[in-house]
Amino acid sequence: MTNEILAQNANYALASAALVITVAMLCYALYLAQSVPVREQTTADAKVPATVGGGGSEPDAGGVTGDVVAETPARARKAAGIAGSLSWLGAALLLLSCVFRGLAVQRFPLGNLFEFSIAGAFFAMVVYCVATLRRDVRWLGVFVTAFVTLLLMVASTAWYVEADELVPSLKSYWLPIHVTVATLSVGIFVVGAIVSALYLMSDRGVGGERFWRKLPEAKSLEKFSYSLHIIGFPLWTFTLIAGAIWAREAWGSYWNWDPKEVWTFVIWTVYAAYLHARATKNTSRRTANWIAIAGFACIVINYTVVNFYFIGQHSYAQ
Amino acid sequence: MSGTRQDITQPKLGVVGYLRWGWRQLTSMRTALFLLLLLAIGAVPGSVFPQRSLDPARTADWIARHETTGPWLDKLGAFEVYASPWFSAIYLLLFISLIGCIVPRTSVHWKALRSKPPRAPKRLVRLEAHADGEVEGNADEIREAATAVLRRRRFRVASHDELSVSAEKGYLKETGNLVFHTALVTLIIGVAVGHLWGWKADIVVPSGDSFVSTVTRYDTFAPGPLVDESSLSPFAIEVEEMTADFNDREPSAATFGQPRDFEAHVKVVEEDGNAFTDSVKVNHPLEMKGATVFLLGNGYAPVVTVKDEDGEVLYQGATPFLAQDGNYRSTGAIKVGAASPEQFGFLGLFLPTAYIDPDQGPISVFPDTRSPALAMSMYTGELYPDGRPQSVFTLDTASMTKVETTDGKDALRLWLTPGEGATLPDGKGTITFDGVERFAGFSVRHDPGKGLTLWSALAALAGLITTLTIKRRRVFVRLVQEGESVRVDVGGMSKDDDEGLLEIVQEIRDELVGQSRTS
Numbered sequence: 001m002t003n004e005i006l007a008q009n010a011n012y013a014l015a016s017a018a019l020v021i022t023v024a025m026l027c028y029a030l031y032l033a034q035s036v037p038v039r040e041q042t043t044a045d046a047k048v049p050a051t052v053g054g055g056g057s058e059p060d061a062g063g064v065t066g067d068v069v070a071e072t073p074a075r076a077r078k079a080a081g082i083a084g085s086l087s088w089l090g091a092a093l094l095l096l097s098c099v100f101r102g103l104a105v106q107r108f109p110l111g112n113l114f115e116f117s118i119a120g121a122f123f124a125m126v127v128y129c130v131a132t133l134r135r136d137v138r139w140l141g142v143f144v145t146a147f148v149t150l151l152l153m154v155a156s157t158a159w160y161v162e163a164d165e166l167v168p169s170l171k172s173y174w175l176p177i178h179v180t181v182a183t184l185s186v187g188i189f190v191v192g193a194i195v196s197a198l199y200l201m202s203d204r205g206v207g208g209e210r211f212w213r214k215l216p217e218a219k220s221l222e223k224f225s226y227s228l229h230i231i232g233f234p235l236w237t238f239t240l241i242a243g244a245i246w247a248r249e250a251w252g253s254y255w256n257w258d259p260k261e262v263w264t265f266v267i268w269t270v271y272a273a274y275l276h277a278r279a280t281k282n283t284s285r286r287t288a289n290w291i292a293i294a295g296f297a298c299i300v301i302n303y304t305v306v307n308f309y310f311i312g313q314h315s316y317a318q
Numbered sequence: 319m320s321g322t323r324q325d326i327t328q329p330k331l332g333v334v335g336y337l338r339w340g341w342r343q344l345t346s347m348r349t350a351l352f353l354l355l356l357l358a359i360g361a362v363p364g365s366v367f368p369q370r371s372l373d374p375a376r377t378a379d380w381i382a383r384h385e386t387t388g389p390w391l392d393k394l395g396a397f398e399v400y401a402s403p404w405f406s407a408i409y410l411l412l413f414i415s416l417i418g419c420i421v422p423r424t425s426v427h428w429k430a431l432r433s434k435p436p437r438a439p440k441r442l443v444r445l446e447a448h449a450d451g452e453v454e455g456n457a458d459e460i461r462e463a464a465t466a467v468l469r470r471r472r473f474r475v476a477s478h479d480e481l482s483v484s485a486e487k488g489y490l491k492e493t494g495n496l497v498f499h500t501a502l503v504t505l506i507i508g509v510a511v512g513h514l515w516g517w518k519a520d521i522v523v524p525s526g527d528s529f530v531s532t533v534t535r536y537d538t539f540a541p542g543p544l545v546d547e548s549s550l551s552p553f554a555i556e557v558e559e560m561t562a563d564f565n566d567r568e569p570s571a572a573t574f575g576q577p578r579d580f581e582a583h584v585k586v587v588e589e590d591g592n593a594f595t596d597s598v599k600v601n602h603p604l605e606m607k608g609a610t611v612f613l614l615g616n617g618y619a620p621v622v623t624v625k626d627e628d629g630e631v632l633y634q635g636a637t638p639f640l641a642q643d644g645n646y647r648s649t650g651a652i653k654v655g656a657a658s659p660e661q662f663g664f665l666g667l668f669l670p671t672a673y674i675d676p677d678q679g680p681i682s683v684f685p686d687t688r689s690p691a692l693a694m695s696m697y698t699g700e701l702y703p704d705g706r707p708q709s710v711f712t713l714d715t716a717s718m719t720k721v722e723t724t725d726g727k728d729a730l731r732l733w734l735t736p737g738e739g740a741t742l743p744d745g746k747g748t749i750t751f752d753g754v755e756r757f758a759g760f761s762v763r764h765d766p767g768k769g770l771t772l773w774s775a776l777a778a779l780a781g782l783i784t785t786l787t788i789k790r791r792r793v794f795v796r797l798v799q800e801g802e803s804v805r806v807d808v809g810g811m812s813k814d815d816d817e818g819l820l821e822i823v824q825e826i827r828d829e830l831v832g833q834s835r836t837s
């Protein structure tokens with residue numbers, strides 16, 4: 001039974017989330033526009049405490065971008081502060097939308113592309129927000145929120161489907177496990193791909209040096225991207241395994257080379273290649289990051305082209 | 319002169335040299351990377367083109383519709399990607415490379431596990447992480463303190479001389495990595511075992527019927543190349559009742575009429591005579607010794623009785639019909655092989671909730687049996703020309719003739735509702751539609767490799783998490799006695815991106831400086 005009122009509420013929560021995240025995006029854009037390019041001076045300063053003796057262990061509290069902290073103008077800091085709060089709020093609203101939808105359809109709300117997108121957007125926001133707790137990644141905010149805004153827009157227009165029940169092969173406790181972890185890892189890969197892309201551009205100073213100096217150095221961007229990917233990859237590995245277990249229960253065979261399975265495997269292989277490339281001495285970091293971007297492109301293909309055009313046992317996901 | 323000599327001797331060395339070179343290339347990380355990417359690309363066509371093993375009908379149709387490209391793609395293996403020579407070549411090379419990589423690395427790691435951390439470099443300032451300080455005391459004391467501090471931090475510690483300490487930790491990183499790569503190999507072995515010694519079979523069982531798991535009883539049986547067909551465990555399964563639940567509560571909803579649940583209530587008798595009842599559902603297979611029973615299909619089996627003119631029963635039973643759409647408009651065939659002098663059969667259409675649509679003709683408007691009807695046309699002639707096997711759901715009418723109504727004006731059409739009967743023309747007897755049963759479509763599978771595959775996958779995951787989270791770190795401490803005090807240099811190095819290294823080095827320095835101050 002589909003509860004119309006709850007389904008309505010899910011859509012209201014979604015619309016509010018989209019609005020809040022859009023405002024967060026604008027604030028983050030303001031932050032980037034106003035934060036002055038200060039990297040050079042501070043990186044030089046930052047080296048000092050490392051070798052100075054005494055008990056003063058002030059270990060690089062900001063992580064990747066520990067260097068930009070002090071010189072940011074007050075207005076920019078304020079904008080970033082507001083954006084940060086709005087990001088949390090946006091994530092919470094997305095979660096609320098998922099919960100309402102789940103209650104409305106009385107099943108796990110991850111049964112079609114629309115629902116995947118909302119949950120994926122939620123996880124991308126959560127990944128970003130959690131990252132803000134551990135390091136200063138305010139520079140990243142505008143890119144993540146822009147991506148999420150875009151995703152929410154496409155999802156709620158082109159991919160929208162009414163709240164509905166599921167066919168029986170989806171009724172398994174492996175479904176929530178498999179798709180939640182899949183969506184979580186996609187959320188991580190989204191942020192990872194954004195950072196990789198920023199690295200590739202920053203490394204070449206695409207469109208002018210000045211802008212890239214507001215962001216951390218190319219090298220730290222690259223490391224940050226790696227640290228995201230090494231969380232995403234085991235989760236995707238788990239997705240693959242849980243999917244195989246589910247496939248065996250539902251279809252009798254753990255691996256059927258169904259298009260969705262093929263692409264889950266392809267994505268896994270490409271990200272494995274990324275980790276390999278990064279560990280291979282004579283392969284450049286740029287090449288490795290291009291492979292990571294290719295992995296993300298495969299995710300996009302998996303969720304769009306494969307869902308809509310390839311016939312397989314997963315095609316109920318339309 | 320020597321030049322020509324070399325030319326003569328070179329090819330001989332060359333072969334071995336080339337082999338060695340080839341092996342080194344194959345087992346290099348670059349090749350592994352290349353093959354991994356190739357594997358990813360190679361897998362893609364299998365999701366673009368229909369695959370024969372999954373859907374032979376759609377594959378044949380695709381090839382027929384693409385007259386020029388179809389046969390070419392077929393030759394290239396586009397419709398059997400995962401069994402094609404080139405796909406096999408990619409993964410075989412990858413796995414040879416993998417093994418060629420694991421073996422030497424394992425022995426290197428084994429040695430590393432039993433050896434001491436290396437001697438400290440001369441100038442620790444050059445290392446990627448460095449911290450220093452000064453303490454009062456003598457070098458021996460500090461060295462012992464440093465050893466204790468590092469041990470407490472779970473480093474493996476060694477001193478190669480009086481004024482330095484070497485420490486290393488994170489050996490588990492490489493162990494995890496080797497576990498991961500080895501598990502990939504055993505995973506593939508598990509898959510191969512399943513292919514070689516596994517089998518799968520399908521069978522359609524109407525409510526009230528039963529079957530014994532033997533090769534001949536199954537409708538289809540697909541064994542792996544090394545399966546001993548007489549070794550099947552002959553358990554018996556009786557379908558006591560097959561139930562289905564469809565959404566009939568909200569006729570306005572898009573999901574109206576969609577299935578909610580299917581369940582086959584079964585009575586099982588194992589090989590040793592042990593009997594029990596259970597149920598088989600979608601997502602809830604029945605695990606038997608030597609096989610697993612999955613409920614993959616369901617549908618209706620109209621029960622009909624065909625008698626000859628004298629009232630002798632020629633055919634009686636539930637005949638499964640194959641559903642054609644979501645409302646179970648089902649087609650099937652009733653083959654009366656016992657009829658003489660001429661065999662006959664019926665091609666039928668079963669409609670659980672029958673409705674004559676002005677445009678589409680007879681259709682079903684709901685998947686449950688609200689007003690069932692059975693529509694049939696009749697054929698006489700040879701049922702199995704040349705003894706060819708055929709699907710249970712269709713009638714091969716090639717050597718049969720369609721029966722006409724008694725007045726010869728039209729083809730005979732029967733339309734029966736449960737309980738109704740009809741007299742067949744030309745004194746062929748009667749047919750009655752007694753009622754409807756549901757059938758369960760089971761897939762029975764045996765995969766002896768699945769356990770190995772699953773455990774390998776989990777081991778790979780565990781190894782992966784280990785290798786990605788643990789950092790391999792070396793920390794060195796050098797001491798220089800300067801009168802009453804000792805200069806302490808701490809340096810750290812890591813194979814990986816190690817953001818925390820500096821912090822650790824500083825902490826160790828602090829502990830040493832702080833400790834010796836208080837002591």
Ligand code: HEM
Nearest residue numbers: 272275276279345346347350412415416419495502785786
């Ligand atoms: C089936 C194909 C393979 C897959 C899916 C795969 C996957 C991976 C992954 C995900 C990593 C990253 C883990 C880490 O950084 O420690 C890795 C690391 C590694 N792989 Fe593979 N691999 C494969 C084949 C190979 C082969 C054939 C070789 C040998 C040439 C190899 C050698 C290595 C090495 C040496 C590392 C460690 C790099 C380091 O951390 O220094 N792998 N592999």
